[in-house]
Amino acid sequence: MLTRCWPLLAxxxxxxxxxxxxxxxxVLTPGGASDAPxxxxxxxxxxxxxxxxxxxxxxxxxxxxxxxxxxxxxxLAGKGTLHTGDQADPLAADHVVLVAPGARHKIVPAGKEDxxxxxxxxxxxxxxxxxxAACDHHPGGPKGEHPGGHAHP
Numbered sequence: 091m092l093t094r095c096w097p098l099l100a101x102x103x104x105x106x107x108x109x110x111x112x113x114x115x116x117v118l119t120p121g122g123a124s125d126a127p128x129x130x131x132x133x134x135x136x137x138x139x140x141x142x143x144x145x146x147x148x149x150x151x152x153x154x155x156x157x158x159x160x161x162x163x164x165x166l167a168g169k170g171t172l173h174t175g176d177q178a179d180p181l182a183a184d185h186v187v188l189v190a191p192g193a194r195h196k197i198v199p200a201g202k203e204d205x206x207x208x209x210x211x212x213x214x215x216x217x218x219x220x221x222x223a224a225c226d227h228h229p230g231g232p233k234g235e236h237p238g239g240h241a242h243p
Contacts, residue, residue: 128152140211146170147204152197160212161189163197168205171198181207 127150134141143166146152163172165181172179172187174195179187181197189195199205 136213138213140213142209142211144207144209145204146197146199146207149199149202151199154194154196156192156194157189157211158191160191162210162212163187163189164208166206166208168203169200170205171200172196173198181205 124145125147127147129145129147131143131145132140133143144152146168163181164186165183167183170181172181172189172195174189174193179185181187197205197207
């Protein structure tokens with residue numbers, strides 16, 4: 091899977107802005123308890139990347155869908171399979187799957203155990219040319235922000 095993604099990964103890295111927002115703390119501990127078969131929690135949402143935790147309980151599948159941006163998917167807990175067309179890629183803590191922008195995919199947990207996923211939605215170019223100004227829109231502000239002002243010079 092990784093060798094097929096090198097051209098896409100190179101394109102994404104080349105499109106990255108020269109400067110970016112300061113670092114952000116993201117807590118990966120489990121969120122609030124829920125009985126819902128699927129729980130989606132936004133952990134971070136910036137102009138450049140959105141980080142989401144998806145919990146699929148009791149073998150619940152994530153239905154076939156597409157996302158307009160490139161994404162990476164990794165299992166934080168449990169195991170499963172990410173299907174794109176006739177391709178099937180394993181999801182586990184030691185394996186990250188890169189999905190091309192617009193590619194239809196679905197996720198099927200292994201058995202009836204819960205599957206907790208970490209998904210990065212890569213929004214490269216969303217704020218091209220204005221990385222410092224784009225950082226002003228973070229909820230709660232970026233880590234290291236100066237009181238009453240922005241951390242960027």
